[in-house]
Amino acid sequence: GLGLRYPIEPALIQKAESTAQKIGIPYQTGVIATQDLFMARQSDFDTLKQNFPESACSEMEGGAIAQVCSAFHTPCLIIRTLSDVVFHHDNPMEFSAFAQKASEQAAKFINEWCL
Known part of the structure; x- marks a missing residue:
C-alpha cells in the first residue's frame, strides 16, 4: 500500500550508465522487481514476468530502499550485481571468484562515480 513503483531521476540513470561505460563494466538498465521470494521455480519466474513483464531482474532489498528514500x-x-541468474545454468565462475570480482568492480564504480 505504500507504492508499487518508485521512479528514478533520469540524471542518476544517465550517470550510472556513463560510469559503467567509462570503466568497462557490462550493465543493463531497467526495472528491478522486489519481492520476498528467491525465484527457484519456473512458475515463480512466469508469475513475475506476467505481472511485471518489463522487469530486468528480481531481488529482495531494493524496494525497501526506494520506499524509505521516497518517504x-x-x-x-x-x-x-547478479551472481546467479535464474535458468542460466552455464554460470562459468565459482562464487568466491565472482564475489572478489564483483567487489572490485563495485569499488571501481563508486570511485569513478564520486569523481
Missing part, C-alpha cells in the same frame, strides 16, 4: 524525498538509484 524522505531523497533520490535513489538501485544498482545490482
